[in-house]
C-alpha cells in the first residue's frame with residue numbers, strides 16, 4: 001500500500017474508533033450499548049493478537065497454530081497475579097507480556113531443526129498441552145469454572161471503566177495499545193529486524209551468509225509475537241473479569257490464523273482488515289444458528305478463492321502489477337565506480353600476506369571424500385581461482401570456508417585466525433561474503449531491500465531503539481539506504497530498486513547478488529560460478545568488476561568453469577580433481593600443465609573454451 005494512503009486509512013480508523021463511544025450523542029439514540037462497546041473492545045484486543053501473529057507468520061514465515069495458548073497465558077498471568085498476588089494492573093500487565101514472550105522464545109527452539117508443517121504440529125501440541133493443564137489443574141486455574149472476580153483495573157487509583165457511567169478509560173487504553181501495536185509492527189517490519197525475518201524465511205542460506213543469526217531472529221519473532229498475544233490476553237482478562245480455558249482452545253488459534261491470512265499475511269494492514277471482517281462475520285453469523293459454521297466456512301472459502309493472498313495482499317499486488325507495467329527500464333553501466341564506493345571496498349591488509357589458508361582440509365560425506373587434504377594460500381588483494389571438473393570439490397571447499405560445512409579434519413585460517421568451527425553468520429561478521437552457484441536472492445523482497453539485508457551486520461541500534469524509532473536507528477537507516485542506492489548504481493540496477501528480485505532477468509540477478517554481498521563490506525569475497533548463464537558482454541563486465549575490487553584491496557576466491565575469464569582475471573589458480581589439489585600457480589602455467597589437461601580432457605583446451613563438465 002502507498003505510504004500516504006495507509007496513513008490516511010490509519011487516521012480514519014483512529015478517528016472512527018475514538019468517536020465510536022460517542023456516536024449515540026450525535027444520532028440521538030442509545031448507541032453503542034455496553035454490549036456493543038465490549039464487542040468493539042474485544043475486536044481491538046484480537047487485532048493486537050493478530051498483529052503479533054502476523055509478524056511471526058507473515059514476516060518470519062513461521063506458522064503457529066498455538067497462538068491462542070499464548071493469548072491464554074497472558075490472560076491467566078494477569079488474572080492470577082491480580083487475584084492471588086494482589087499485583088496492581090500495570091505490573092500484572094507487564095508480566096503478562098514478558099512471561100508469554102519468554103515462553104514464545106522457547107517455542108522458537110524447535111525451529112533449529114524443523115519448520116513448515118512440523119513446526120505447526122509442535123505449536124498445536126503446545127496449545128493442546130496448555131489447555132489441558134488449565135482444565136486439569138483445578139486448584140490453580142479453577143478448571144472449568146475458571147478464575148472469577150478479577151478486580152476492575154485501576155491506574156494511579158483511577159478505575160478504568162468502559163461504560164458511560166464509569167467513563168470510557170479502559171476503551172481508550174485498549175485503543176492506545178492497538179495503536180502502539182500497529183506502530184511497533186510498522187517500525188519492526190521496516191527495520192533490519194523485519195528485513196532479516198523476511199530474508200530468513202525466503203532463503204535461510206543467503207540470510208546466514210549475510211551475517212543473520214537465523215535462530216536468533218526466529219526467536220525474536222516468536223517472542224515479539226507471543227508478547228503481543230500476552231498483552232491481548234491481559235487486556236481481555238481485565239475486560240471480562242473472568243477467564244477460563246474455553247476462550248483459548250485450538251479453534252481460537254485457527255481463528256487467529258485465519259484473521260491474518262484473510263486480511264493478508266505479511267502486510268501491515270492485513271491483520272486489522274482480517275480481524276474486522278472475521279470478528280464481525282462471527283457476530284453476524286451467530287443469528288444463523290446451526291448454519292453458523294457452514295456460513296463461516298463458505299465465506300472464508302469464497303474470499304480466499306478470489307483473493308489468495310488475502311484481501312490487502314491481493315489488492316496491493318493488483319495495484320503493483322499495474323504500476324510496474326508502466327515503466328520501461330534500462331540497466332545502467334556496470335561496474336560503475338560511483339562516488340563513495342571506497343567505503344565498500346577500502347581494506348587495510350598488506351598485499352603479499354595470506355588472507356585465507358587451509359592445511360590438510362578434508363571433507364567427507366559418508367564414504368565420499370569431497371575435499372581431500374587441501375592446502376591453499378590465498379594472498380590478500382588477489383583474485384584466486386579454484387577450478388576443476390564437475391564434482392571436484394570446489395563448492396564444497398567454499399562451503400567449508402564460509403562455515404556452511406564443518407571440515408572432517410584439517411584447518412582453515414582467515415585473516416590469521418583459525419575459523420574452522422565458526423558458523424556462517426559469525427564468519428560474515430568477520431568480513432567473509434559469498435555468492436551461490438544457483439543465485440539465492442530474497443525473491444519476494446525488492447532489489448533495494450535485498451541490498452539492505454546485506455548491511456544487517458553494520459547496524460548498532462538495538463531492538464528497543466528500533467521499535468521506538470530513536471535517532472540512532474533513524475540515522476543508521478538513512479545511511480544504509482544511501483549506501484544501498486550507491487551499490488545499486490554501482491551494478492547498474494538503480495532503475496530496478498523497487499522491483500521484486502524474482503522478477504529480474506537472470507543476468508541482473510547475478511549483479512544483484514554481488515551488490516548484496518558487497519553490502520557486507522567484505523574483506524574476502526567468495527564467488528561461486530558468477531559467470532554461469534551470463535552473456536559474453538556481461539562476462540567482460542564481470543571481469544572488470546572483479547579486477548576492480550581486487551585492485552581496491554579486496555581478496556577474491558573465484559570458482560569458475562569459464563577458462564577465458566579465469567585467464568583474464570586471476571592472479572593465481574588452484575586446480576582440484578576428486579577433491580585433491582593437482583596444480584597450483586599463475587594462470588599461464590596452469591593452462592599448460594599436463595596434469596590439468598589430463599584431468600579435463602586428455603588433450604589440450606583452447607583459451608576461450610568453457611571447461612566442459
Ligand SMILES: Nc1ncnc2c1ncn2[C@@H]1O[C@H](COP(=O)(O)OP(=O)(O)OP(=O)(O)O)[C@@H](O)[C@H]1O
Pocket residue numbers: 365368369370388389390391392393394395396397437
Ligand atoms: N551435501 C552433500 N552431501 C553429499 N555429497 C555431497 C554434498 N555436497 C557435495 N557432495 C558431493 O561432493 C562432491 C564434490 O561436490 P562439489 O559440489 O563440491 O563439486 P564442484 O567441484 O563444486 O562441482 P560443480 O562444478 O559441478 O559445482 C560431489 O561428488 C558431490 O556429489
